[in-house]
Amino acid sequence: MRRENETSEKKSGRKARKSGKREEITNMEEKTYVDDIDRSVYDIKDEEHDAFRIEEGLTPEIVDQISKEKHDPEWMREFRQQSLKIYQELKVPDWGPSIKGLDMDHIATYVRPHSDMKNNWKNVPKDIKETFERLGIPQAERKSLAGVGAQYDSELVYHNVKDEVAAQGVVYLDMESALQGEYADMVHEYFMKLITPRDHKFAALHGAVWSGGSFVYVPKGVDVSIPLQSYFRLNAKGAGQFEHTLIIVDEGANLHFIEGCSAPKYNVANLHAGCVELFVKKNAKLRYSTIENWSKNMYNLNSKRALVEEGGTIEWVSGSFGSHVSYLYPMSILKGRGAKMEFTGVTFAAAGQNLDTGAKVVHAAPDTSSYMNTRSISKGGGISTFRSSVVVQKNATGTKSAVSCQSLMLDSESRSDTIPAMDVRTKEASIGHEAKIGSISDDAVFYLMSRGLTEEEARALIVSGFADNVSKELPMEYAVEMNNLIRLEMKGSIG
Amino acid sequence: MSEMKRTVNALPSKTWYWLKMNDAVLPWEEEGGSETIQVESKNVPVFLQVSGGNYEKKQIEISTKEKEEVEVYMQYADFSHLEALTKIHVGKGSRVKLVQVMKTGKETSLINRIETKVEEKGSLELYQVMLGQGNIYGETLTDLVGKEASFDADLGYLVQDEELLDINMVVNHFGEETRSRIKADGALKDKAKKVFRGTIDFKKGSVGAEGEETETVLMLGDDVQNQTIPVILCSEETVAGSHGATIGELDEDTLFYFESRGIGKKEAEDIMARAAIDRIGRLLSEEKAQEWIQDGLKEVLS
Numbered sequence: 001m002r003r004e005n006e007t008s009e010k011k012s013g014r015k016a017r018k019s020g021k022r023e024e025i026t027n028m029e030e031k032t033y034v035d036d037i038d039r040s041v042y043d044i045k046d047e048e049h050d051a052f053r054i055e056e057g058l059t060p061e062i063v064d065q066i067s068k069e070k071h072d073p074e075w076m077r078e079f080r081q082q083s084l085k086i087y088q089e090l091k092v093p094d095w096g097p098s099i100k101g102l103d104m105d106h107i108a109t110y111v112r113p114h115s116d117m118k119n120n121w122k123n124v125p126k127d128i129k130e131t132f133e134r135l136g137i138p139q140a141e142r143k144s145l146a147g148v149g150a151q152y153d154s155e156l157v158y159h160n161v162k163d164e165v166a167a168q169g170v171v172y173l174d175m176e177s178a179l180q181g182e183y184a185d186m187v188h189e190y191f192m193k194l195i196t197p198r199d200h201k202f203a204a205l206h207g208a209v210w211s212g213g214s215f216v217y218v219p220k221g222v223d224v225s226i227p228l229q230s231y232f233r234l235n236a237k238g239a240g241q242f243e244h245t246l247i248i249v250d251e252g253a254n255l256h257f258i259e260g261c262s263a264p265k266y267n268v269a270n271l272h273a274g275c276v277e278l279f280v281k282k283n284a285k286l287r288y289s290t291i292e293n294w295s296k297n298m299y300n301l302n303s304k305r306a307l308v309e310e311g312g313t314i315e316w317v318s319g320s321f322g323s324h325v326s327y328l329y330p331m332s333i334l335k336g337r338g339a340k341m342e343f344t345g346v347t348f349a350a351a352g353q354n355l356d357t358g359a360k361v362v363h364a365a366p367d368t369s370s371y372m373n374t375r376s377i378s379k380g381g382g383i384s385t386f387r388s389s390v391v392v393q394k395n396a397t398g399t400k401s402a403v404s405c406q407s408l409m410l411d412s413e414s415r416s417d418t419i420p421a422m423d424v425r426t427k428e429a430s431i432g433h434e435a436k437i438g439s440i441s442d443d444a445v446f447y448l449m450s451r452g453l454t455e456e457e458a459r460a461l462i463v464s465g466f467a468d469n470v471s472k473e474l475p476m477e478y479a480v481e482m483n484n485l486i487r488l489e490m491k492g493s494i495g
Numbered sequence: 496m497s498e499m500k501r502t503v504n505a506l507p508s509k510t511w512y513w514l515k516m517n518d519a520v521l522p523w524e525e526e527g528g529s530e531t532i533q534v535e536s537k538n539v540p541v542f543l544q545v546s547g548g549n550y551e552k553k554q555i556e557i558s559t560k561e562k563e564e565v566e567v568y569m570q571y572a573d574f575s576h577l578e579a580l581t582k583i584h585v586g587k588g589s590r591v592k593l594v595q596v597m598k599t600g601k602e603t604s605l606i607n608r609i610e611t612k613v614e615e616k617g618s619l620e621l622y623q624v625m626l627g628q629g630n631i632y633g634e635t636l637t638d639l640v641g642k643e644a645s646f647d648a649d650l651g652y653l654v655q656d657e658e659l660l661d662i663n664m665v666v667n668h669f670g671e672e673t674r675s676r677i678k679a680d681g682a683l684k685d686k687a688k689k690v691f692r693g694t695i696d697f698k699k700g701s702v703g704a705e706g707e708e709t710e711t712v713l714m715l716g717d718d719v720q721n722q723t724i725p726v727i728l729c730s731e732e733t734v735a736g737s738h739g740a741t742i743g744e745l746d747e748d749t750l751f752y753f754e755s756r757g758i759g760k761k762e763a764e765d766i767m768a769r770a771a772i773d774r775i776g777r778l779l780s781e782e783k784a785q786e787w788i789q790d791g792l793k794e795v796l797s
Contacts, residue, residue, distance in 0.1 A: 409729060410732070411732050427744045437729050
């Protein structure tokens with residue numbers, strides 16, 4: 001590692017403002033740069049041994065070929081072609097981060113790994129298994145999960161659910177099996193009905209080339225006491241991952257689903273345009289947790305939506321750390337009386353990242369409630385935008401909604417924006433919103449340093465504390481991983 | 496005159512189109528005659544009646560040099576469709592106080608724009624009262640370019656019937672230790688619609704700047720619509736920005752307070768609707784401006 005003291009000129013503005021403070025603080029102003037440390041766990045590239053890699057680009061023939069490879073039923077083949085037409089009609093959004101670096105003519109939309117799906121890690125090819133072991137997935141499964149799906153490029157390579165959970169009637173399948181087997185009608189009924197291809201350009205793209213993902217059905221009244229997890233790993237260079245997650249939690253049931261994602265970094269663009277559709281039935285509860293750590297060449301154009309019926313609850317817990325560009329705003333439609341939504345999120349944008357994240361909620365029934373609590377951190381030239389919408393329809397009397405978003409700027413090379421929108425169409429609602437933006441308090445850093453921490457440790461601790469709204473909502477192992485990610489990012493600079 | 500559509504009040508940072516909050520679209524015919532009114536620095540308050548015929552365009556210019564003070568009181572009345580632009584230059588150490596009382600008649604529309612540049616240690620104090628009988632599109636663009644330049648805005652409004660109030664306030668912090676504060680309070684009755692876009696933009700170099708915006712909306716009608724989008728854009732580390740919004744009907748505690756004093760819900764709502772306007776009146780020392788406000792309130796609440 002290289003340490004250099006930056007001249008104080010660069011921070012002259014800050015110094016001027018803070019003149020007269022203690023000498024120790026003035027010294028602390030001297031910015032120290034440290035080389036970025038190795039993201040070894042996430043960045044290891046496996047040699048590609050693809051069983052099949054579709055040609056790059058997006059044409060009706062390519063889409064048909066994907067359909068053929070996946071043995072789609074006829075309705076799905078038609079659905080893909082219809083989605084492709086919509087994709088070609090819709091415009092690229094002009095209100096968010098630039099995605100000019102993404103050229104669909106150079107993205108392979110389907111890459112099948114050299115393994116069929118297994119339900120025993122012993123049978124997964126060694127190189128793929130080692131990747132997931134480095135990411136801690138089999139260990140987590142043994143210790144704390146009810147079931148795991150592991151996707152490698154475009155297909156699942158491992159899928160398993162514990163016997164006792166299956167015995168409760170819980171269905172946890174890869175999407176392809178669900179599409180072909182006894183749940184085929186259910187998939188047909190729900191697939192892309194909540195997020196339709198008309199929603200936006202990349203929802204249409206997903207409809208055309210989707211592959212992989214999970215189907216979960218939790219029967220009425222069943223409480224799945226430990227979480228299910230899907231992990232998505234994109235290894236192939238210049239490829240896209242388009243997994244589809246469809247979860248139905250039936251009346252009075254309860255589920256916690258965890259999603260993780262990562263990829264090694266390449267010097268060409270990769271694309272993730274997954275789709276998550278969640279149906280929360282009457283008095284059911286679903287918590288959907290995500291730790292996203294895509295590599296910093298990834299365009300993460302993901303769509304997530306939940307439809308919540310009477311008395312149901314959706315809880316989103318979201319940590320966004322990776323990607324070059326992200327558009328990610330989980331949406332909740334509170335359709336039934338008394339439905340609830342909570343969104344807890346943290347976004348950390350470092351050098352080379354433009355992360356546009358947030359949440360959307362539509363109150364479409366009386367006595368519904370929503371709460372968004374987010375933190376954004378920008379560092380090293382990273383751009384973080386919190387974007388939200390709260391829509392209260394005229395019939396949603398008795399609605400209560402609160403939004404709290406806080407942003408932390410760690411240097412002046414970075415950028416942080418908050419763009420929250422509220423549209424309220426009934427007088428019988430109580431809507432609150434608050435937002436703050438600022439920098440780390442020098443006094444807090446000084447306090448921690450006076451107790452023996454280095455400046456880097458002090459700042460990392462403060463940032464971890466700033467993001468504790470998310471970490472305290474995650475299972476222990478994931479909270480530890482998230483804090484490690486923050487420490488990893490904070491290694492880059494002091495100042 | 497040919498009819499054409501215009502967009503006004505564009506949000507500096509767009510969001511989802513489906514929300515229909517990125518700008519306002521209005522059918523607006525070609526403007527008629529135009530007139531420029533210049534206000535020089537004076538030590539006495541200046542009172543302006545701004546009125547005109549159909550589709551007229553007015554430009555009001557207020558300019559200060561160094562360490563000057565100007566107070567301008569403007570009342571908009573007697574027009575059908577009017578577009579007014581107030582251009583302000585606040586010189587070093589100068590202070591401009593601008594009061595605008597917008598009393599629009601039924602089925603009238605007003606585009607009221609203010610563009611201001613504030614130099615070092617200069618300040619703009621803006622007070623706006625919007626009494627709803629016509630559609631009002633208000634846009635205020637303020638550049639705080641000099642060190643320690645400041646902008647304070649207090650807005651009070653009452654929108655009723657099927658009228659629209661569409662506001663876009665943008666404060667650009669360029670200078671070090673610049674400060675802005677926006678406070679907008681008001682009430683919506685009947686089928687009224689209000690849009691409030693408030694943007695505080697901390698530009699690179701605005702070290703030590705502070706910006707704050709707060710909004711309270713009292714929803715009184717069964718068919719009202721309120722859209723609020725309070726934006727903070729930030730390219731500088733050592734700044735402090737905040738915004739807060741509270742939207743809803745009269746809370747139970749307030750209602751109980753009134754009822755315990757023999758005041759029913761309807762009367763309590765009228766009192767609270769007036770309160771947002773009266774707050775601005777109390778901040779003003781000039782009796783004439785207070786009269787404008789009280790006369791306007793009487794008229795629109797009668």
